[in-house]
Amino acid sequence: MNDMTKLTAKDFATDQEVRWCPGCGDYAILKAVQRTMPDLGADPSRTVFISGIGCSSRFPYYMETYGFHTIHGRAPAIATGVKLANPxxxxxIITGDGDALSIGGNHTMHLLRRNLDCQILLFNNEIYGLTKGQYSPTSRVGTRSPSTPFGSVDRPVRPCAYALGSGARFVARAIDVSKYLPDVLKAAHAHxxxxxxxxxxxxxxxxxxxFAPFTAKENSGRQLWLKAGEPMLFDNGSKGLTLDREALNLKVVEVADGDWQSAGVIVHDxxxxxxxxxxxxxPIGSFPMALGVIYDDPxxxxxxxxxxxxxxAAAGKNADLQALVSKGQTWEVEKEPRKA
Structure with a gap:
């Protein structure tokens, strides 16, 4: 790529027909990623999108970069090989809640604890969409689906808690249609x-x-968008979070006239x-949904x-494949003469 060439979102869009259900949130995420790539100075010839199996995993077909549509849950393993081969x-990595946290839970955990330099975008819709609506690892208790007709009794996985517990050094949340999604993507890439x-x-x-309890327009006041060094305010600045040092947990406080310091609102670190x-x-209901960069400690x-x-290990040594193959005990098998 010519360093003087300014790419646009169109340069990262392929000629493939985008095939998701009408109204699917994947469309918004795709557009956000395509718009963000030029801002990152991304080079299509040095960028690769790797996915597993699921609705989200069609993503590599729509990005004008290198791509690898792998098998269920194994995108982290393939990504590790790609990064080691060409750092x-x-x-x-593009994955879904079922792909990453069910069959792929083991692979995702080890990629996070190893801290491979990559971006993992987990699309969480709390359901198996591609296989027609069965409950997934993130589905809530009581979710009715073809595989749980009487309601799920499983306690769901919380993806960010899983990531943090697996040793992830960067954990963030965003919403598919949010204008702040590109900012989160940029922060993830910078890490x-x-x-x-x-x-x-x-x-x-x-x-x-x-997710309407915090994504619907009338409920947008329940979104807490975190920014480093800024107070944890939500609901148009009328509420905030403070640290209850006796109970060692967070609590919601009212903020009067923008005076968040007097209310004890804490600053995001x-x-x-x-x-x-x-x-x-x-818990959603009594608290807002924490969004943006939640944890970042490289x-x-x-x-x-x-x-x-x-x-x-290679310092001062000469690469000699034949010597390596011949090292140790060797023998030669001679062909027996053919009998008359």
């Missing part, structure tokens, strides 16, 4: 290491409006892991450690 590539982003994505066919846990675990990446180890 200069910008790797994005050196595994950046985990849960995106609330509406499945209009099998789980429509499941993305490196505070204890508060990040509290933000993720806030550490050395997996591939950088592997490459450094390989360089140290």
């Amino acid at each position: 200069d590539l910008d790797v994005w 050196k290491g595994a950046a985990f982003v849960e995106i609330f994505q509406n499945c209009i066919v099998y789980n429509d409006d499941v 993305p490196a505070n892991k204890a508060v990040a846990h509290m933000l993720i675990d806030m 550490r050395p990446t997996f591939e950088s450690a592997v490459l450094a180890q390989n360089e140290e």
